[in-house]
Amino acid sequence: MPNSPLVVDLIDRCRATGLRRTKALEQLLFTLADSGRPMTLNELSHSSRLTDQCDKATVFRLLQRLTAIGTVRRLGLHERAAYFTLLIPGRHQDYLICTECGSIESIQAPCPVHQLEKEITQKTGFKNLYHELEFFGVCPRCA
Amino acid sequence: MPNSPLVVDLIDRCRATGLRRTKALEQLLFTLADSGRPMTLNELSHSSRLTDQCDKATVFRLLQRLTAIGTVRRLGLHERAAYFTLLIPGRHQDYLICTECGSIESIQAPCPVHQLEKEITQKTGFKNLYHELEFFGVCPRCA
């Protein structure tokens, strides 16, 4: 259950920002950490740990709060539903998505965008810059 | 009106794939070409050229067809609504988006991702690869 160092740490960070330690919060964080991939609100609220344990609205509001404090990031990923993933300091993910079957995989290669990100920060004066990079195509199975 | 070389060319391409030349098609293409930025279905169907001229469902179906033949691309851009933009060969856009006010601007700098895109094509066997790169942050006005 939610005893992994990562989850413990995440919960601590949440508590530090004023969130209360509820069963729903623990299980949501654990589910996200355990899956290691972006998930939709629907997936999350139906995952075995959360179903019948808490309402979809609860998961929604938790995701909102977690996004606000920077523990979770909301991704577009081109589907109709939004995807949510843990935001782990020092870790950055780019994605490769099949436009046919919708499969999502993380890309291992080092992200070539960070230099450009710095330049944009300087030139535009934007604060808290981050980026989202996705590759879309047809995966071998679908082709 | 829809007399610019770009729009004329776009219409030709559409006709070549079997689409009929209708007023709605012309005005949709012109609106997209004229604005030069990604727009939502809602924006498009309310733009001065299209309002009261054609139904939102019509614009929706046109965008579907245009996306299918590769004339338009659908973008996530993180908003709840999808964005659509013209897909012009040889032109590639990356975006800078303010998470506060939602403003969207195109980035001028050369995109540093094409090399990685080639590598991914080779390593993964994905077909028709393209990418979407967005920077998110708080613009100077909102900060």
Place this chain on the structure above:
DNA sequence: GTAATTGCAAATACTTTGCCACGTA
């Protein structure tokens, strides 16, 4: 005890489809 959090249900937003009338080729 107090304020944050939850569940349920209802409201909203955006997208998508059915069906028949219409216009283009």
Place this chain on the structure above:
DNA sequence: TACGTGGCAAAGTATTTGCAATTAC
């Protein structure tokens, strides 16, 4: 004429909110 296209209205899917009951601190 034939078939793609259009308008209108309704259905579908995802998100968001109100409010009273509950729970963490």
